[in-house]
Amino acid sequence: MLEIKNLTKQFDGRTIINDLSMTVADDEILAIVGPSGAGKTTLLRCITGLEKPDSGRFYWNGQEFTPSDKKKSQSIIGAVFQDYQLFPNLTVLRNITLAPQLVKKMESAEVTEEALKLLKRLGLENKDQLYPYQLSGGQKQRVAIVRALAMNPKILCYDEPTSALDPALRQEVGQVITDLKQTGMTQIVVTHDMDFAENVADKIMRVEALS
Structure with a gap:
């Protein structure tokens, strides 16, 4: 609470x-x-x-x-921002895995596995190697949610x-x-x-x- x-x-x-x-x-x-x-x-x-x-x-x-x-x-606390704040030069997968690796010092394999599971849960299978400009607004919003969830x-x-x-x-x-x-x-x-x-x-x- x-x-x-x-x-x-x-x-x-x-x-x-x-x-x-x-x-x-x-x-x-x-x-x-x-x-x-x-x-x-x-x-x-x-x-x-x-x-x-x-x-x-x-x-x-x-x-x-x-x-x-x-x-x-x-x-x-996790946050999903109004403008998504995805890094345009990084793939969807790297947008998600960057913070857990840098902040929580998690292993790359572990973070990647969890990120792919979250992407699948939110209907974004096979979007992991795309860049933000290749996504719709709704897809960007869901990627931003996955990125926040990856920090548990x-x-x-x-x-x-x-x-x-x-x-x-x-x-x-x-x-x-x-x-x-x-x-x-x-x-x-x-x-x-x-x-x-x-x-x-x-x-x-x-x-x-x-x-």
Whole structure:
């Protein structure tokens, strides 16, 4: 279970998140929705360690951790970014295996075997030697999910996972997210798409811009 207590974040003297506390249960899909400027992406960036909050504490199963401390949080939080952030000069397989080898010091054969299994699970068999420019938007999104899963996180976070996708691909990504729930993956989805949130989430948290 993820617990966040009394999280506050300011930018240039403006409070974006004010004393927020929340809990995400194991195996739960939480959707965070709200208008632009309400702080939902900032909240996700704090959870994933890309932003340091001004105050607040994070707990995983009762143990405090610091998301920005990558050595300690890498095995807890995984992230799938809005623009995928795939390396254009690397194959799909190398995009997936690079971090486990560099960060977790895993053996190449072990990482490759796991990556191919994950690609197959997400319907990307035989895509391992392609480059990102050869993939559709939906395929890039699934590769980004596989890359995050390869680090074996406890929680997977998504920033606007359907923003650049047509309706058919939104449904495809939604199915991937709900399928991952069956494997025991806890997930947090930031989205402006209320229909998508209602289709995939167990719980929806609405955030509003602070005046």
